[in-house]
Amino acid sequence: MKFLHTSDWHLGRQFHNVSLLEDQRAVLEQIIAYLQENTIDALVIAGDIYDRSVPPTAAIDLMNEFVSRVCGELHVPIILISGNHDGAQRLGFGSEQMKPSGLHILTSFNAMLSPVIIQSDIGEVAFYGMPYNDPEQVRHHYQVAVSSHDEAHQYLAEQIEQTFDSNRNNVLISHCFVDGAMESDSERPLSIGGSDRVNHEHFAGFDYVALGHLHQPQKKGQEYIRYSGSLMKYSFSEQHQKKGMTLVELDQQGFCSATHIDLKAPHEMRIVEGLLEDVIANGKVDPNNHDYVLVRLLDKHAILDPMEKLRHAYPNVLHLEKPGMLIGVDQEMGKARLARGELDMFKDFFLEAKQEPLTTEQEEAMSRIINQLTHRDEADA
Amino acid sequence: MKFLHTSDWHLGRQFHNVSLLEDQRAVLEQIIAYLQENTIDALVIAGDIYDRSVPPTAAIDLMNEFVSRVCGELHVPIILISGNHDGAQRLGFGSEQMKPSGLHILTSFNAMLSPVIIQSDIGEVAFYGMPYNDPEQVRHHYQVAVSSHDEAHQYLAEQIEQTFDSNRNNVLISHCFVDGAMESDSERPLSIGGSDRVNHEHFAGFDYVALGHLHQPQKKGQEYIRYSGSLMKYSFSEQHQKKGMTLVELDQQGFCSATHIDLKAPHEMRIVEGLLEDVIANGKVDPNNHDYVLVRLLDKHAILDPMEKLRHAYPNVLHLEKPGMLIGVDQEMGKARLARGELDMFKDFFLEAKQEPLTTEQEEAMSRIINQLTHRDEADA
Structure with a gap:
């Protein structure tokens, strides 16, 4: 079972008043080329698809073209969650109607508890998408007393684990700041003073954790808890980071290997x-x-x-x-x-x-x- | 073959600083109740789904819930086009992926030429959705010299008619100002000084024409060229208008009957x-x-x-x-x-x-x- 883990596309981003859309288009072409040349069971995008909740229409057009080619022509399912830059409700419109086409947009707690099941050579793999959330949303939705991002994510992970089916491997997709990870200048803080940090141990029950939010590729605590990093560089502080996507290979026993695949924007x-x-x-x-x-x-x-x-x-x-x-x-x-x-x-x-x-x-x-x-x-x- | 023709929902509209969303929700419930109690082959919305191109998220949620219930639970296909109030690109995201679920969002000239085929007791009926457009868009897309809404719509109707299949009945969905129709205060003018008017004769080749834009239910030139009128009243000038939807019954010979079905907002x-x-x-x-x-x-x-x-x-x-x-x-x-x-x-x-x-x-x-x-x-x- 092989899938690609990407995150933080930020389509429509401006950088010092320059539109990065054509660079983003070129990088998306590299992803499509990779999917054409390799047999991949799914493409994961761990949040921040767009750079803001009301993205420019040109960014929507680019994303629309991408999903039509990947889901429609290559028949590779896409599983994505909303990040802190996305507008969950805008992104999630029609998501129920898109599922049969292999486009899985998970932007609500209800959607989080209905995993996307991908059939593969190791059997069924369940992909759980935990959309970006803050403690207030978890408190409101579940009526539980969680006061920090850490407590909220622990609670959500527990909710998901209760739905586990022992015949499946389980992948979590989440957009949050896992403790001790390295920051870049281009991430928007989730809250002030470190209260946004989440302990990676809450996610230990999954076979792979596809994280988004931080722009530097890195693992956290375990080999199988990883940030893929952003699609491309979004600040000069990232000048020495290698950008790309993570190829994840998963076997039936739940062992996984992660390989970095370079993506190269036309302009460094x-x-x-x-x-x-x-x-x-x-x-x-x-x-x-x-x-x-x-x-x-x-x-x-x-x-x-x-x-x-x-x-x-x-x-x-x-x-x-x-x-x-x-x-x-x-x-x-x-x-x-x-x-x-x-x-x-x-x-x-x-x-x-x-x-x-x-x-x-x-x-x-x-x-x-x-x-x-x-x-x-x-x-x- | 029976379908419902509605238009001009304007979800998310404010009226004198009062949100009409709960009134709109109540009227949508009446549509759902009608679909539950009657056998209907399709629901048509002839544009202006939302009141503006970036609608409030509460309006998106309401629409999302509606399509999930109608397409997902009742299995009635919805065919809709963008109106002059809608943002075509925002509304159209993922529309290719939604089609298998019976949600047909037609917002581009390319989508216009791929009719939605509905199987019915009279055989296949082709629904062509002509999204709201102005002459500039038609000039740009087709590289033709059309200078008015009238010429543009004539040209588009001709393009569609070239794709007709003689085994099918053909329905057109369009959002424009057909000449001589009655205006209300709540419609946004498409252009100044009457240059937005379209002659109904361009549409004579269809078996039924489901129009949107004008808020008063009315026919234009022929019994089968009709405005359903808006979902509810959106200005005091509409106080004496009957609001509702049009039930269209179509037979194999292309004869149709149109019946007004009342919809009643909680607040007059x-x-x-x-x-x-x-x-x-x-x-x-x-x-x-x-x-x-x-x-x-x-x-x-x-x-x-x-x-x-x-x-x-x-x-x-x-x-x-x-x-x-x-x-x-x-x-x-x-x-x-x-x-x-x-x-x-x-x-x-x-x-x-x-x-x-x-x-x-x-x-x-x-x-x-x-x-x-x-x-x-x-x-x-």
């Missing part, structure tokens, strides 16, 4: 660091200079319109940091002050803007103005 | 007219005083907080008109002026607020103030 997301001149020189010969880059400039002088200059080398530079400009903050003054004086900054600017230095006369005039402004500033403070 | 929508005192007296003994009412007060004097007073008699009074207060507009002055002078208005107000008349002294003081203000006003003009 990475950080480029150096002096402006060097970054531009490197970019011009960089074969991957169309990547989405964050440039961290180490120059210590002011630069006029650096983004415009960088775009000649890296057309998709999305963000700029200039840590060098902030070195030497004057803490004794009780306020941030740039290391270079105002006059030096203006001289840099003038040189960039006019392509010639200040004359002595201009420099003296500027110096007087800055002095006047500085003194007035301090009198105000 | 109606206009109550009279003097405040009379309206309140009548309301207190009105067995239907929980209806949604617009009160048109004929009193000619000012009344303090009339809504509050009316609510004791009509708890769901939603709107108030006081045409009597505007009689005698002074047109020679070039500005609207109330028939009653300011002093008289203030005397009405004072009596209402304090339950006692002005003293002579108070009246003189008020008169002086009004005079001053009036003269200043005229000096400014």
Whole structure:
């Protein structure tokens, strides 16, 4: 029995005002190609299908096309749950009517307790989808006193285990923050101060646990409790993460192996660091200079319109940091002050803007103005 | 062969800031009861399922429950198209996957040309769903030069007729403004100045045409080209309309009969007219005083907080008109002026607020103030 575990697609996401939809489309094509070339019993998506509860229609179209090809043409069942970014009710409309076609959208506690049964070479495997939930929802639905994500997930896992059939292997799909796992910048916190953490031991009774929410592929506590990680990188903090999906092979005894399958977005997301001149020189010969880059400039002088200059080398530079400009903050003054004086900054600017230095006369005039402004500033403070 | 033709459900609509969802739920229960008690081959909804492209989740839940009961439990197929209020792409997600369950959501031109085939006692009947469209969409999709709704719908009808199978009867479902039909206040205009009108003759080749968009049940040109009207009243202008659904019986020769089946919302929508005192007296003994009412007060004097007073008699009074207060507009002055002078208005107000008349002294003081203000006003003009 083989299935693919993926999560955190975030279709329709914008990144620094750039739509990632065409990158997402390209990665989905890789999943389809894999399904065409391999015999796979099911595709699992562990939540955050869309980036928000009311996704852009272009993202809905992309997902619609994907499910039509995978369920309709390849006849591979898709089993997905809603994540904290999804609108469970919007995503779940018509889900009862979709089941006969092999599209299983599990967005409610009722749906959670009716496992999707997949026939395979090891017999029936039951897939239980636990949609994203917070303790309040569990309290309200079951009228039980659970006060944390941990207690809520423990309670839900117990509810599911009561429906186990001993002739089946059991897979759980859940979207939550399992304790001790590694975070990335692109995940939206489920709650503040660590109260969102869930102990992996609640899930120990399943044969495999397909987790979503965290964007870094990783296992938690056991080999068979895993995050597949997100479809692609969604923040520069993920620049060194390997993105992809997890191929899970399950045998009748409940032993499983998990293999990472790479997925590669057309544009990498990475950080480029150096002096402006060097970054531009490197970019011009960089074969991957169309990547989405964050440039961290180490120059210590002011630069006029650096983004415009960088775009000649890296057309998709999305963000700029200039840590060098902030070195030497004057803490004794009780306020941030740039290391270079105002006059030096203006001289840099003038040189960039006019392509010639200040004359002595201009420099003296500027110096007087800055002095006047500085003194007035301090009198105000 | 019998099917029900309905349209313009507008689930999730607000009316004067009141949610109509519970009224809508009650009317949907009447449809379900009818389907339980009668043998019906299909239920048609000719567009405007929801009131807006991103409907409230409570409306989605209501619709989801309805389709699960009708398709899932009663096994009656539902065939629906998107109207101008619906978001076609949002509504259409997963529609390919829903078809095997008997839920046919037709929201694209491609879906329009694949009729839903219903087996019946007269053989196969083909239901073609023409989703709401404007000429721009038709121009773009088919690359043809159509410049009006009329030309666009003629073109689409021709496309459909080319797919006709002579062994079948053919039903068209369309959401448009067929020429000469009667409007209500609650329809959103499709375009300005009558360019949205479509000639009914384009649809003459079908055996029945199930129209949506106009809220008044009516036929157009032929007995078999009909609007079912909206699920319930959505404006006070519809107070005298009979709301319901159309039961269509079709024989093999293509003859059809259409019968109006009443649907009754728990709250009627109606206009109550009279003097405040009379309206309140009548309301207190009105067995239907929980209806949604617009009160048109004929009193000619000012009344303090009339809504509050009316609510004791009509708890769901939603709107108030006081045409009597505007009689005698002074047109020679070039500005609207109330028939009653300011002093008289203030005397009405004072009596209402304090339950006692002005003293002579108070009246003189008020008169002086009004005079001053009036003269200043005229000096400014």
